[in-house]
Amino acid sequence: MPPFAGQGMYSxxxxxxxxxxxxxxxxxxSAPSTILDTYTSERTVHIRHAIAMSVALGRVICVLDPQEAAERDARMIAGKADPAVVLPPADPPVLGAGLLDPAAGAPGWHGTLASQFPVDGGPLDDVAGYGHVLLTRDSAAVDDRPRG
Structure with missing residues (x-):
């Protein structure tokens, strides 16, 4: 894993x-051992995204040409170093199909990693806790899910 996005240990x-x-x-x-077979399909897509993001960030950081570095620095200052403004656009970190694979009868249950973003009451981790959380914009999407 390239070091630029700090994703090695986090991954x-x-x-x-x-x-x-x-x-x-x-x-x-409580589950068949085949549950372990879903690991690779769930993580491969995301880890490829993390590697690509880290490489792209490295291209921003490791600019050797003084003129290109000056242009990058001016862009960073003008964009107030906001990643959404100053970095190249990236695809969302999608999790691959796996345990909750739509093809296996679990429609639309896999998605993306959640960002640490503010919600009413503070940062998401402080409000939701550190266990599994289903975030959705559609409250009806939760109604037909098995409860556990």
Whole structure:
């Protein structure tokens, strides 16, 4: 993993979290061991995104030409270093199909990683906690989900 976006260890933590809850369910007999087969399909798309994002950020950081560096710096200052303004646009960090694969009868349950963004009451992690959270713009989307 290129070092520019700080995703190496963070990706490892997400990988460990992904495997931990699945191993817990499989070892407890609450889920079949085939639950572990979903790991690669869920994580591959996202990790490729993280690598591409890190490489793109490296191209912004590692500018050797003085003129290009001056132009980059002027763009950063003009955009107040807001990543949404000064960095190249990137695709969202989509999670691949896996345990909640629409083709397997779980329509539309996989999505993207959630950003740490402000919500009523403070940062998302402080309000929602650190477990699994389903975020949706459509409250009806939750009504037909199994409760656990």
């Amino acid at each position: 490892g933590i997400r990988d460990a979290a992904n495997l931990a809850w699945k191993l817990d369910l499989a070892l407890a007999g």
